């Protein structure tokens with residue numbers, strides 16, 4: 732297969748939650764390969780520098796303040812992208828987050844906040860970009876799940892439930908929207924070194940052990956960008972409704988059981 736099959740050049744892409752971490756690297760990767768990239772986060776001042784960095788390297792980027800929990804905000808983001816780029820071919824529903832706590836300590840609001848961000852945020856992206864894709868030439872949707880949506884992890888009942896739901900939503904949509912030429916797939920990362928994970932674990936990012944020290948259990952954001960680029964490209968044209976796991980070692984279970992030397 733020629734390597735051009737793995738290219739996303741010329742695609743009009745949306746990446747949600749791209750001010751830092753996995754989303755930022757995905758946006759930078761897609762732009763470096765020639766995609767036009769529209770990115771968002773909850774704060775314009777956090778997402779602007781990412782777009783600026785992409786433009787400095789010769790890429791095309793649009794930065795928009797958008798809270799994925801708000802359906803209207805996501806609709807506006809998609810509309811602005813279509814106006815700027817002339818369409819949307821690719822949606823990466825990356826925005827997400829969590830906190831860790833035993834089930835009995837998760838309040839009603841705490842539970843709803845995680846489900847709202849991860850599951851409803853993903854649904855809002857799918858609704859808005861999917862409407863455009865259905866009425867045009869189809870497209871590709873990539874949702875960010877987690878190994879914790881595939882396997883149980885203590886203290887992550889809300890997160891695991893929301894990510895498991897994303898996996899099933901992905902499979903269902905793939906069956907419903909194949910007729911529109913829309914592929915819907917998922918990525919399920921294991922533990923990836925990001926600012927968000929460092930915050931969740933209550934440590935500085937520098938305190939996370941190097942990947943080699945952690946027996947390849949800790950990944951880098953580039954590891955996930957690799958998978959997203961593949962799924963977005965024509966090389967994955969026959970993949971639909973799949974969840975691609977990227978966790979470094981073939982083991983089940985909690986992605987947070989790496990020995991971080993914490994109490």
Ligand SMILES: NC(=O)c1ccc[n+]([C@@H]2O[C@H](COP(=O)([O-])OP(=O)(O)OC[C@H]3O[C@@H](n4cnc5c(N)ncnc54)[C@H](OP(=O)(O)O)[C@@H]3O)[C@@H](O)[C@H]2O)c1
Pocket residue numbers: 747748749750751752753754771772773774777778797798799800825826827828829848852875876877878919920921922923924925926927928
């Ligand atoms: N890192 C891991 O080990 C890991 C493992 C499995 C799955 N994942 C998944 O991968 C995705 C990214 O994780 P990460 O570790 O890179 O997270 P992160 O470092 O916390 O970054 C999250 C990004 O999402 C944005 N965001 C948060 N809430 C938002 C909202 N309501 N609307 C729009 N944007 C929002 C944040 O921007 P602002 O704060 O500027 O709004 C930030 O850019 C998440 O879906 C996560 O569940 C991560």
